[in-house]
Amino acid sequence: MFHYPNGKPYKPSEPTKTKTISKKEGFSFSNRGKTLEDEINETNTYYLNQQIAIIHKKPVPVQIVKVEYPSRSAAVIREAYFRTPSTTDYNGVWNGYYIDFEAKETESKTSFPLKNVHPHQVNHMKEVTNQKGIAFTIIKFTTLDRYFFVPFTVLHEAWIAMENGGRKSIPISVFESKTIEIQPGYNPRIDYLTAIKNMITNEK
Structure with a gap:
C-alpha cells in the first residue's frame, strides 16, 4: 500500500465505467477504455518523435517501507510512501516555452469539481506563471467525451471565488x-499544443 507524506493511503482513481463514443474524425475503437493520462502520453510520444516538443510525465519519489520476498527471484512491495506531494503531472519545453500542466x-456532465485540484498544485502553477511559464490543465468530461484546455487564469479565478465562499465547481x-x-484526433491524439498557440495568439 502506498501512502502520502501525511500518512493518508493513496487510492488510485477508478477507471471510467461509462463513456460516450464520439464520431469525430480520427476516432477508433482502440481508444475506448483509455484514460486521459494514456492519451496524453501517446500525444507526448508523437510530439517527441516528430521533434515538436519534449514533454514528460513527472516521476514521483517513493520511499519503500516494507518488501516481501515470496521467492528468491521475486519481490513484492507491501508498503510505501510518496516522499513529497506531487506538483503537476507533466512538464517540458516547446518552442522556447516552459510548459507545466495537470x-x-x-x-x-455539468461541471468540474474543484476538490479534484489540490492547493499545492494551484500554488505551483501560479509560481510557474509568475516566471512566464505556461501553466494549464487539461480536463476531460469522460461521459461527454469532451476535452478542454484550461488556462491557469481560468482555474485560478474559479479557485479564488471558491475560497471566498463561491461555488465549488466550474460549470460546463x-x-x-x-x-x-x-477535438481528439489520431496523431496527435490530444493536440494541446495547438490550443497553446491559439492562447498565445489571442493574448497578443
Whole structure:
C-alpha cells in the first residue's frame, strides 16, 4: 500500500465505467477504455518523435517501507510512501516555452469539481506563471467525451471565488466560453499544443 507524506493511503482513481463514443474524425475503437493520462502520453510520444516538443510525465519519489520476498527471484512491495506531494503531472519545453500542466477527468456532465485540484498544485502553477511559464490543465468530461484546455487564469479565478465562499465547481458553460475545446484526433491524439498557440495568439 502506498501512502502520502501525511500518512493518508493513496487510492488510485477508478477507471471510467461509462463513456460516450464520439464520431469525430480520427476516432477508433482502440481508444475506448483509455484514460486521459494514456492519451496524453501517446500525444507526448508523437510530439517527441516528430521533434515538436519534449514533454514528460513527472516521476514521483517513493520511499519503500516494507518488501516481501515470496521467492528468491521475486519481490513484492507491501508498503510505501510518496516522499513529497506531487506538483503537476507533466512538464517540458516547446518552442522556447516552459510548459507545466495537470490532467484531470470527471464523469460529471455539468461541471468540474474543484476538490479534484489540490492547493499545492494551484500554488505551483501560479509560481510557474509568475516566471512566464505556461501553466494549464487539461480536463476531460469522460461521459461527454469532451476535452478542454484550461488556462491557469481560468482555474485560478474559479479557485479564488471558491475560497471566498463561491461555488465549488466550474460549470460546463465556463468551459464553453472561457477555455479552448480540444477535438481528439489520431496523431496527435490530444493536440494541446495547438490550443497553446491559439492562447498565445489571442493574448497578443
